[in-house]
Amino acid sequence: MKIFDITIILFALTCLILCDHQLKFFYPADNQNIHYTGRIDFSNPRKPRLSGAGSYFQCKFSGSTCDIFIEDQNLNNYHNYLAIVIDGAYLGRLQLNKNQNTYSLAQNLKDTVHTLLVSKATESQIGYVDFLGLTCKEILPFEKTEKRKMSLLAIQLPVAAV
Secondary structure (H helix, E strand, O other), X not given: OHHHHHHHHHHHHXXXXXXXXXXXXXXXXXXXXXXXXXXXXXXXXXXXXXXOOOOEEEXXXXXXXXXXXXXXXXXHHOOOEEXXXXXXXXXXXXXXOOXXXXXXXEOOOOOEEEEEEEEEXXXXXXXXXXXXXXXXXXXXXXXXXXXXXXXXXXXXXXXXXX
């Protein structure tokens, strides 16, 4: 009987080791580790609405996969596009579909820490994009970026009097 129990345990351990199954958890859009920049409507914090081109959200996640949940307004049957950047590498533009809400952004990455930036790549007259959340192994705290500084240059031009 002990040999049978050991065989079952070894079989289960082998399956766990050989299976490339990774746990993924859903993180809603109002997670404190997701940072937003740009023209974004937060009237519903669990569903931020990206409207302007260049509006983006970013986060740091661990794991080998990442999926996002998006709703496209599909205004006048136009499709929005998102620009995807993972670990500083531009992966291209993703065309959104009215009938699809889940988009797989990363598969088969190394099971380490990654950065994700998703930017709206279409103008506001195409419609808005609602971000609902993402799935990954874990979302990690994002380092605060440096405070932005603006320098003003004043040029004095001579003006002729008439």
